[in-house]
Amino acid sequence: MADEAPPNFGAELKDAFKPVNNWVSNGIAWIADVEEFYRERSIIEKEYSSKLALLAKRFFEKKSKKTASLSVGDTPLMTPGSLESASMTTWNSLITTTEIVSQEHDKLATDMITKCADTLKVLNTRYEAFRIQHEKFEKRLLTDRDAQYSELRKTKAAYDATCKELEGKRVKVEKSFDHGRPKAQKSYDAQMAEMHNVKNTYLITLNVTNAIKEKYYHTDVPDVLSSLQDLNETRVQAMNTVWKLSCNMESTALIRCSDHMKKLHAEIERNLPHLDSLMFIAHNQPQDGWREPPDFYFEPSPIWHDTDEIVVDEAARVWLQNKIAKSQTNLISYRTEVEKRRKDVESMQAKREKNRGSSESQGGRTTAEEMETLRNVLNGQEELAAVNSKRVALETEVDTVRQACGDIDKNAHSHKFKSTSFKIPTSCDLCHEKIWGLSAKGMTCKDCGFNCHAKCEMRVAANCPGPLDKTAKKALKDVRQNRGSVSIDKLSELPASNGSSVGVNRSNTVTSVSTNSTAMVERSGTVKSMATTSTATTSTAATSAAPSASSSKPPARRVLAPPPAAYIAELPADEAVPDGPKAKMLYSYTAGGDGEISVGEGKEVIIVQPDDGGWTKVRNGTVTGLVPTTYIETLAPSPPARAVSSPTSTIDSRRESIIGGKKKGPAVAPKRGAKKLVHVHAIYDYKARTEDEFDMAEGDKFVLIAEDDGSGWAEVERNGVKKMVPANYVEKV
Structure with a gap:
């Protein structure tokens, strides 16, 4: 077994500090039992020595009274003087030997106290204090690891909270009107940037936590376990030393028991320090091997669908650039410190191996210098672990950012x-x-x-x-x-409207408001024009939100934003196209197919193409499309005028259209030609919250009845049943 490689707790047991610590603690506590054994053995030897001494004294007194009688008789003719008979001399030697044996046992009893029991007591205290230091070190490592885990949970909670707040601001943007929308949009954009930063922090913390976790299980804990193994093996070696000393004392004092002591000595010699370690490993190693805990992964917010990719838009890149600059500044000093402390630890470990070889060559004697070396190695590993954790965290931050953004800090000039x-x-x-x-x-x-x-x-x-x-x-x-200084500077960066027709689709979202409003600002050059346009836009939004008359009334649902058509601004009076025959909308109409447009009740439109099979082509502002002929009334020619609905009437009209107002348009003429069915499939799972919504599983297919009208919902059909689903949860096939 001497040719086998020595075992290593850190490499073979990994995350097993508690059982190893308990095992080492039991071994140290066992020293107290061995100490008690020698103290009780010393008492026995003392009693035996005392009895032998009393026995020798009593028989010396008897012998002195009978020496002459036994040597020369009771009535000798010549006094023998100091001479004794051979028998008495032998008897005297026997009693003297008994007295010497008594003294040997007394010396043995004293040595058992001073050299064995007291030594074991000191070792017990010393090893227990050293073991407690390991325990404190492990607790500190565990606390640091759990603190990083806690930081990850806090970062995740902050990310969820930021996503929730972002969703709230998005809802506010969709529900805001007129002058309140730019402010809500600005707040939403700011919150979006904040969410990106929080998300990046979460992802960086995620990688840092995984790195700290890996260091904890592969570096810190194995080092502590190896040190505990050294402590236990040192304890075994020290106990072997005490046992050898006891054996030698008994061999010297008790020649008659020398054969038994030699056998015991041989048994002690075979008690190699690492044999206990091998047995402990064999009984504590899992059958299927140790498995490292899984890494942490990005968990998307339950209210914000996102991926595990680092956000690299302009605002996020600025934040990441500053982040990596700070990390690199600190990383240089930490790398230098780690290398210095690593060399110190390696030097102390080499010294420990040298002292161990010297101790073995001296018969296994444990010296105070070796104990101090072990303590220095542990202290050095503790300091190295703390600095190395910071280095790992900073390197992970830098690597994470560079993998996502490349050399983002190449031409950076950070502010001081x-x-x-x-x-x-x-x-x-x-x-x-x-x-x-x-x-x-x-x-x-x-x-x-x-x-x-x-x-x-x-x-x-x-x-x-x-x-x-x-x-x-x-x-x-x-x-x-x-x-x-100018609050609308950012708006000027957006593309201006060119006056072309804009179709009604999901791309006409809140961004359309900023685009059209910006166009009005650029054309008029004043904030007043923008306000006028916003008022007109609100009117259009309100009147175009009514349900389609060509189909049954859609189920009631939450309205998150006015239809996109409401965001298409009219041209200013000085840029209006030539007028044609005018008509007035008798009822509100919502587009139900290609080529149709949504127009609110009471809205004046220009007839572009007369009635053709129950449909008339009209122009509403800059948008041209079909509406039912029965929904309009041709007006007598009148001077061109521009009417703007008041915010109050517009909001009331929108409210009536959303909740299903009392006025209803007549039946719509049949469509010209069959309409091709459009199919969609679900790209996310969705759980219905009302009876008017479908449950969806990823991959489910539906027939698209009505696309997103700006509210964020689409109407679909499955098995002859029509209900609503989130528009951004489905995709056309």
């Missing part, structure tokens, strides 16, 4: 921010909001003077121009403030 307390009103150069508070609520770049909120620091692009003088800083400050 420092905490600042502003004594005068100051605006954030990023969000242009006031920085409130005096207790270091803001950040200022030491080079270029960029001011921002502490919360905005990570969202500032890494484009610092470098150190500037006061004049240059002031000029740059004016440019930044002027850039944010």
Whole structure:
């Protein structure tokens, strides 16, 4: 068995600190039993020695009285003096030997206390204290690991909360009207950027947690287990040393028991320190091997469908660029510190092996120097584990960002921010909001003077121009403030409407409002024109939300936003196309097929093409399409005028159309030609919340009856039953 490789707890038992610690603790506690054995054995030897001494004294006294009588008789003719008979001399030697044996047993009893029992007591205290240090170290490692797990759960909770808040802001955007929509949209965009940052934090924390977890199970815990193994084997070696000493004492004191002591000595020699370890491993190793706990994976929010990909839009890249810059700055120092501490640990381990070889060559004697070396190795491993955890976390952060964004920090020039307390009103150069508070609520770049909120620091692009003088800083400050002075600057970046016809489809969402409003601002050059357009847009939205008259009344459902057609702005009066015959809508009509348009009740339209089989082609604003002829009334020619519905009447009209107003249009003429069926299939699972909705499983197929009208819902048919499903949960086949 000497040729076999020695066992290693850290490599073979992995996550088994508790059973190993309990086993080592039991071995150390066992030292107390061995100590008790030698103390009781010492008492027995003391009693035996005392009895032998009394016995020798009593018979010395008897012998002195009978020496002459037994040597020369009671009445000798010549006094023998000091001479004794051969028998008495032998008897005297026997009693003297008994007295010497008594002294040997007394010395043996004393040695058992001082050299065995007291030594075991010291070893018990020393090893138990060292084991407790291992226990504290493991608890600290476990606490650090659990703290990272907790941080992951907090980050996940923050991500869910941010997603929930984002969903709320999205609903507000869809429910807002007129002047309130840009503000709601801005809040939604800001929340979207915040959600991306929180998500990125969650993903980074996820990878960091996995890295910390891997280090815990493959580096930290194995090191502690190996140290516990060294402690236990050192304990066994120390006990062997005490047993050998006891055996040698008894061999010297009790020659008659030398054969038995030699046999015991041989048995002790065969008790190699690692044999106990081999047996423990054999009885504690799982049959199917140890399995590492699975890695943590990205869990999408239950209210926000997302993937496990790092968000790399412009705002997120800025945040990631700042994140990786900070991580790399700290990573250099941590790598240097880790390498230094690793070399220290390796040096102490080499010294430990040298001391162990020296101890074995000296007959297994455990020295205080070896014990101190073991303690230093454990302390070094503890310090290395703490620094290495930070290094692993930073390297994981950098690798995660670079895998998603490449060399994002290649041409970055990060700002050198420092905490600042502003004594005068100051605006954030990023969000242009006031920085409130005096207790270091803001950040200022030491080079270029960029001011921002502490919360905005990570969202500032890494484009610092470098150190500037006061004049240059002031000029740059004016440019930044002027850039944010006009609240609609961002709208001008969106494409303007070119006046072409816009079809009604799901792409006409809230973005359409910003696009058309921006176009009006660019054409008119004033905020007043934008307000007028928004009012007209609201009117259109309200009147076009009524259910289709060509089909049965759709089931009641939540309305998340006006139909997209409501967001198509009319042309200003100075750009209106030439008028034709005008007509007035007697009833509200919602488009039910290709080529049709939705128009609200009372809306004036221009007839483009007269009646053709029960349908008339009309133009409503910039949109042209078919409406039922019975739904319109031709008007007498009148001067061109532009009417804008009041917000109140528009909202009331929309409310009536949504809830199924009292006015109903006449029957619609048959469609011209058969309509081709459009099929859709579910791309996500969905659980119906009302009786008017379908349950869906991924892959389920339906017939599309009506596409998303801007409310976020589509009407589908399955087995002759028509119900509603979320429009973004299905996809055309």
